[in-house]
Amino acid sequence: MxxxxxxxxxxxxxxxxxxxxxxxxxxxxxxxxxxxxxxxxxxxxxxxxxxxxxxxxxxxxxxxxxxNFDTTEVSYQIKSGYAVHYLGRQYKVMVQLAAENEVNYNGNLFLITVKNKEKAQAVFDQWLKEKAMTRITEIAKPIIRKFGESFFMPKEIFFQDMPKRWGSCTIKDKLIFNPKLIHTPKRCIEYVVMHELCHMIHKHHNDNFFKLLTQMMPDWEKRKAKLDGYL
Incomplete structure (x- = not known):
């Protein structure tokens, strides 16, 4: 080549x-x-x-x-009084000093306890990335199972920070997702997962790709519009 x-x-x-x-x-x-x-x-x-x-x-x-399937730049600051999106909902942020670095959320509040407030951003970023991989995987599983009823299923999915992509399907059918998807609603995450699954069958956006996407997720256009206009 x-x-x-x-x-x-x-x-x-x-x-x-x-x-x-x-x-x-x-x-x-x-x-x-x-x-x-x-x-x-x-x-x-x-x-x-x-x-x-x-x-x-x-x-x-x-x-x-x-x-045009690029991500909107997701940025936030972890300081008391600020806010961050998680699965489509906006949460207020509160940072407090404590003996251990922890992140907890309840209602509409993220409580970040840290030994040093200057480390609050790094502590939250690490927690959010780990949470994203777990939660997005949970959301993806039923979508993958549905896809597998008609086609083959990937054995696993992967995560990678991508400044301009929500997801990707490589030429070898490796599915990669951006952890930043965790900021968007569940329906948007489901759309991105199905979108990339369909690329395992049709690599580029032709009529066959969109017919398959519509077959597997009839309301994908509404989901995509919500994702495009999000954040």
Missing amino acids: TKEQIEYGSHTIEFELKYSDRKTLGVKILPDTSVYVTAPTDLPLCKIKENLAKKASWIIKQKTYFL
């Missing part, structure tokens, strides 16, 4: 090129916006680039769609 690129107006489209015994040119846009091209072994590079130039508008449109 080699890396190539073409120019289209003000855009530079980079792509991974692989040759195979197929008879036609195949183009895939993955959720991370990377472009993969599979070409017949006897097709010259100049012809490959010529064909891609004809598809350039579509490629850019698909990449833009994925970029």
Whole structure:
């Protein structure tokens, strides 16, 4: 596999090129916006680039769609009187000095007790990340089971801080989720999980992908609209 690129107006489209015994040119846009091209072994590079130039508008449109699936920057400060979102609800923050570093929540309040108030942000961030991995996994399990009734199920899911992505499905069907999803409502998390599961069947956003997504989650558009407008 080699890396190539073409120019289209003000855009530079980079792509991974692989040759195979197929008879036609195949183009895939993955959720991370990377472009993969599979070409017949006897097709010259100049012809490959010529064909891609004809598809350039579509490629850019698909990449833009994925970029629109980006996260809104989630930022918060852990100080008494401030607020933070958790599973779609807003919680007030209270920081107190204590002998142990702990995070507890009750009603609409997050109580963070720390030995040093300067460490409150780090203590809460670590707690929230661990909580996110546990809670998002719990939310994902029934969605994955539903998907597995018709298709195969991933054995596990992974978490990674991604400044511009809520989730990702790699070319090897590894599902990765952003812990920051924990700030959003449960319905939004369920949508992101199903979205990435559908990418295990259809890697790029074509009619087949959206038909499958609609089949598996008929109200996905409402969920996506809520996610897009959140935070």
